[in-house]
Amino acid sequence: MPGPHDIRQLPADRESLASLIALHHLCLPSRLYATPQQQAAFLDEVLDALAGRESLVLASFADASPVAYKIAYRTGNRHETLYSWLGGVHPSHRGRGHARALLLCQHQLASAMGVTQVETHVWGDNTAMLVLNLRQGFHVAGTVAGPDKPGVRVILRKSLVAPTLPR
Numbered sequence: 001m002p003g004p005h006d007i008r009q010l011p012a013d014r015e016s017l018a019s020l021i022a023l024h025h026l027c028l029p030s031r032l033y034a035t036p037q038q039q040a041a042f043l044d045e046v047l048d049a050l051a052g053r054e055s056l057v058l059a060s061f062a063d064a065s066p067v068a069y070k071i072a073y074r075t076g077n078r079h080e081t082l083y084s085w086l087g088g089v090h091p092s093h094r095g096r097g098h099a100r101a102l103l104l105c106q107h108q109l110a111s112a113m114g115v116t117q118v119e120t121h122v123w124g125d126n127t128a129m130l131v132l133n134l135r136q137g138f139h140v141a142g143t144v145a146g147p148d149k150p151g152v153r154v155i156l157r158k159s160l161v162a163p164t165l166p167r
């Protein structure tokens with residue numbers, strides 16, 4: 001695992017995901033005012049989405065508690081893609097390298113799984129997440145209109161394999 005961060009891979013079970021989804025609601029301004037019922041429904045949605053899929057759930061811990069997380073699953077016709085779905089760092093722990101360390105760890109483990117690319121979708125106004133990803137080798141592959149709010153989500157992809165032909 002890169003850096004001094006305490007990064008752990010967690011099972012995609014209700015107990016682990018409940019703590020990470022609680023953290024998710026503290027990380028995203030849009031989630032801060034979700035009711036307990038909405039939070040519970042989102043946990044069920046995440047559990048449903050990961051059920052039957054090969055997933056990669058990572059968290060970075062400080063003082064025995066998760067302060068950052070990254071939730072991904074394998075997809076694609078040939079199972080070649082890791083879709084990095086949810087991620088964030090608790091506001092009090094930002095700027096300490098948790099997000100970069102989690103990203104690097106995710107890519108290391110994804111390579112070991114045999115995945116050849118990572119894809120993630122980021123809202124166009126989410127500067128921190130865009131810069132984090134672009135500085136770690138993602139490129140813009142397109143945009144999609146968001147279903148739930150105005151604006152676009154930027155499709156970012158990063159190849160995990162070295163190019164074999166000159167460009």
Ligand SMILES: CC(C)(COP(=O)(O)OP(=O)(O)OC[C@H]1O[C@@H](n2cnc3c(N)ncnc32)[C@H](O)[C@@H]1OP(=O)(O)O)[C@@H](O)C(=O)NCCC(=O)NCCS
Nearest residue numbers: 027086087088089094095096097098099100128129131132
């Ligand atoms: C994006 C986010 C994960 C960054 O977390 P972090 O722990 O502060 O990031 P790190 O300390 O690991 O920073 C790594 C790099 O990311 C980039 N970065 C982080 N915050 C940034 C900001 N506010 N503006 C621009 N770039 C930023 C920088 O390149 C930084 O490297 P540098 O410090 O050498 O310049 C955090 O701001 C966050 O949780 N945002 C809300 C969650 C979210 O939007 N999730 C997406 C939807 S699921």
